[in-house]
Amino acid sequence: MISLDEAVTARLESHGARFEVLVDPDAALAIKRGDFEGDLEDVIAAEDVFENASRGDRPAEDDLETVFETTDPLEIIPEVIKEGEIQITADQRREMQERKRKQLIDTITRNAVNPQMDNAPHPPERIDNALEEAGFTVDPMEPVQQQVDEALDALRPVIPIRFEEVTMAVQIPAEHAGSAQAKIREFGELEREEWQADGSWIGVLTFPAGLQNEFYDTVNEHSSGEAETELIKDKDELSTR
Secondary structure (H helix, E strand, O other): OHHHOOOEEEEEOOEEEEEEEEEEEHHHHHHHHHOOOOEEEEEOOOOOOOOOOOOEEEEHHHHHHHHHHHOOOOOOHHHHHHHOEEEEOHHHHHHHHHHHHHHHHHHHHHHEEEOOOHHHHHOHHHHHHHHHHHHOOOOOOOOHHHHHHEEEEEEEOOOOOOOOOOEEEEEOOOOHHHHHHHHHOOEEEEEEEEEEOOOOOOEEEEEEEHHHHHHHHHHEEEEOOEEEEEEEOHHHHHHHH
């Protein structure tokens, strides 16, 4: 369950009665869209249905039966969210907007590059400032992923930017290969891997170009700076290697 401070109220009025439930705001939006995949008990603040959540008043069981044909809160809560309205305070809206702005900046930073600077990643501060300059407003009620394209359209007149992937080959010496390759795999799609006779590991990965600096830092950290990396500019090269 979540804390009351994190929850928003979803409210449904039907058959002359009012029903309120307390739920995580992002989960409420996912449930309303029909794409929630988690455990309901993890995203609610109370396994209960209220007539007035702020006072803790509960509706009559007869009203629950009339509207939902059950008194089970875990069956009723999703219905209240789907059919009702999500109530958020001004403070909650600001907090949601700020959190999603940070998520949006992180997503763009990890995936976007500067095509005028040899596809170098943009720092988060540059993306943040450019969004501010472009006057882009994050919608706290929409998933971050659905706002990325619109944000990029707003950013392009301000900074040179595009989404791009890179393919990187890396060779890890035998003494570091076991632990290092596990970390490196997390960066993206493993195109190819080979364990060499001397125990070293070679991997070829494709991942968002914005992660290049983080990739190099991870490789160096887990190989004590002894790994070798190579940027593969043409994936067709892989078939000849």
